[in-house]
Amino acid sequence: MTSSILTGEAFGLSPELTMVGEGPRARRERERASERMRRAMVEAKAMLEAAWGGDPLARIRVNEAITTSDLFKSAAGAVLDREMLAAYQTVTPSWQAYAAPTFVKDFKPKTLTELIGNTGALPKVPEHTNYPIAQSDAAERQIRVAKFGQQYGYTLEARINDDIGELQSVPNGWAAQATATEAHNALSQLANPLTGAPNTAFFTGGNLGTGALTADNLQTAYTAVTTKRDKDGALLVAPAMQLVVGPALQFTAERILNTSEIRTTVGSDTFIQSNPFSGKVKLTVLSDLPGTAWFLLPVPQAGRKSAFYVAHLRGFETPDLRAKADQGVRIGGGAIPAGEGSFDDDTIWFRVRHITGAAPGDPTFTYASDGIAA
Numbered sequence: 001m002t003s004s005i006l007t008g009e010a011f012g013l014s015p016e017l018t019m020v021g022e023g024p025r026a027r028r029e030r031e032r033a034s035e036r037m038r039r040a041m042v043e044a045k046a047m048l049e050a051a052w053g054g055d056p057l058a059r060i061r062v063n064e065a066i067t068t069s070d071l072f073k074s075a076a077g078a079v080l081d082r083e084m085l086a087a088y089q090t091v092t093p094s095w096q097a098y099a100a101p102t103f104v105k106d107f108k109p110k111t112l113t114e115l116i117g118n119t120g121a122l123p124k125v126p127e128h129t130n131y132p133i134a135q136s137d138a139a140e141r142q143i144r145v146a147k148f149g150q151q152y153g154y155t156l157e158a159r160i161n162d163d164i165g166e167l168q169s170v171p172n173g174w175a176a177q178a179t180a181t182e183a184h185n186a187l188s189q190l191a192n193p194l195t196g197a198p199n200t201a202f203f204t205g206g207n208l209g210t211g212a213l214t215a216d217n218l219q220t221a222y223t224a225v226t227t228k229r230d231k232d233g234a235l236l237v238a239p240a241m242q243l244v245v246g247p248a249l250q251f252t253a254e255r256i257l258n259t260s261e262i263r264t265t266v267g268s269d270t271f272i273q274s275n276p277f278s279g280k281v282k283l284t285v286l287s288d289l290p291g292t293a294w295f296l297l298p299v300p301q302a303g304r305k306s307a308f309y310v311a312h313l314r315g316f317e318t319p320d321l322r323a324k325a326d327q328g329v330r331i332g333g334g335a336i337p338a339g340e341g342s343f344d345d346d347t348i349w350f351r352v353r354h355i356t357g358a359a360p361g362d363p364t365f366t367y368a369s370d371g372i373a374a
Helices: 024-033 035-052 056-068 070-090 156-160 165-190 215-225 247-258
Strands: 007-009 100-104 110-112 141-143 146-154 208-211 241-245 261-266 269-274 281-285 294-298 308-313 320-323 348-360 367-373
Touching: 024 035, 024 070, 035 056, 035 070, 056 070, 070 165, 070 320, 070 348, 100 110, 141 348, 146 165, 165 308, 165 320, 165 348, 208 215, 215 241, 215 294, 215 367, 241 247, 247 281
Parallel strands: 100 308, 208 367, 241 281
Antiparallel strands: 007 146, 110 141, 146 348, 241 294, 261 269, 294 367, 308 348, 320 348
């Protein structure tokens, strides 16, 4: 696999822009409900682990079973799928630090309708008076998902050479790529993934600056973000805030936020005060954010508007692994096991599919600086 990001695709959709067939969640539940499949998966898992552990007899048995038994191939594929799912669920995605999850029912754009004023108090309702209607934000935003995926071929030569270890790299590799795909999509809403420059389609003149990351610049930005007012002039209640930086600014940010005391010298006098940022700003370091830009963003919280969103398709929330059956038929009649490989090149093809998307949300409590100026 040459790319760390899965490639987007657009096949397999119905005219209504929904997925054709069952999703990975439904398929896994169906497999768990089948006692025959459960027994086959237990046997396949034991054989694969023995082969991966270096048992030469197990390698022979796996290669024989995968080319003669459709049930074993299905069970082995299910085992690889579970390995991929476990690896995928082990990692906490980096985007969860600054984006909120959401779900869609199809591939059509979903409107992220946000309510005006839902950061403050509820209005008082006098006696015999109708409850006021909450107003939707005029700047409605949309999010949609897309499909991403790759194929991997387990060749005839690999099977003959007993290179069963090639199969072991499939689950972890694709799980990491699925997570990286989500991270890349989310990061693209925040900044340019190649340069780290703030996304100027989201960060405009009102919440975009050029100052380097210093205590004074951070204080100015924090004050501006947390003193926003609503359309009636009332002070908005700011959410918990975080400073988001890449590895290039990690130590600078830690010095600013983690220093317990600040010494200020005026003339011949030195004043010592506690760090004003202590307990007010959380530090988040994104390992995939290049450059020296820095961001003030709200910490995602349930029930509050978020600055960014990451979407998944219901029923298809996790990556899905499947095998291809294109082995053809025998001249004299009769089916050929899928494990014998492709009609074209004798290869057993596996494919991963992951469905996700990302979009910007509410910019109210946000600030970005490209970090270029002093």
